[in-house]
Amino acid sequence: MAGSGLTVAVAAVSATCAVALCAVAAGAVEGQRAAAAADAAALAAADAASGAIPGYPCERAQEVAGALGFEVAECDLSALIATVSVRGGIGPMHATATSRAGPPP
Numbered sequence: 001m002a003g004s005g006l007t008v009a010v011a012a013v014s015a016t017c018a019v020a021l022c023a024v025a026a027g028a029v030e031g032q033r034a035a036a037a038a039d040a041a042a043l044a045a046a047d048a049a050s051g052a053i054p055g056y057p058c059e060r061a062q063e064v065a066g067a068l069g070f071e072v073a074e075c076d077l078s079a080l081i082a083t084v085s086v087r088g089g090i091g092p093m094h095a096t097a098t099s100r101a102g103p104p105p
Contacts, residue, residue: 034095037068038086042101045075045082050103057082074098 044064045057053060058075061084065072070088073096077083081102089095 030089030093030095031097033068034070034086034088034097035099037065037070037088038084038097038099039101040068041065041070041072041075041086042082042084042099045077045084046080046101046103049077049080049082058084 041061041064044053045061047053048055048057048060057077058072061075061082062072065084065086065088069090070086072084073087074085075082079102081100083098083100085096085098087094087096
């Protein structure tokens with residue numbers, strides 16, 4: 001059985017690399033989900049601040065972020081510009097993102 005140890009070692013290294021690649025891909029996906037949640041939450045907060053939709057801006061941001069599986073870490077309003085940071089994730093994959101939204105220039 002010469003060479004069977006090498007075959008097992010190559011299989012083990014390949015499996016380890018595959019698991020690591022899956023973890024990196026999952027982290028990238030979670031980062032994109034966080035960015036989308038921050039964008040949507042900031043838009044909701046800016047719409048509420050401008051009166052386009054009813055409600056308090058940061059409460060609207062929390063509703064939207066919560067519906068997407070994230071929580072608002074920070075919500076700041078400066079005039080009609082909303083800056084919202086979200087955090088959260090699934091399982092061991094956690095991500096944060098920040099987005100700004102306001103009326104068109």
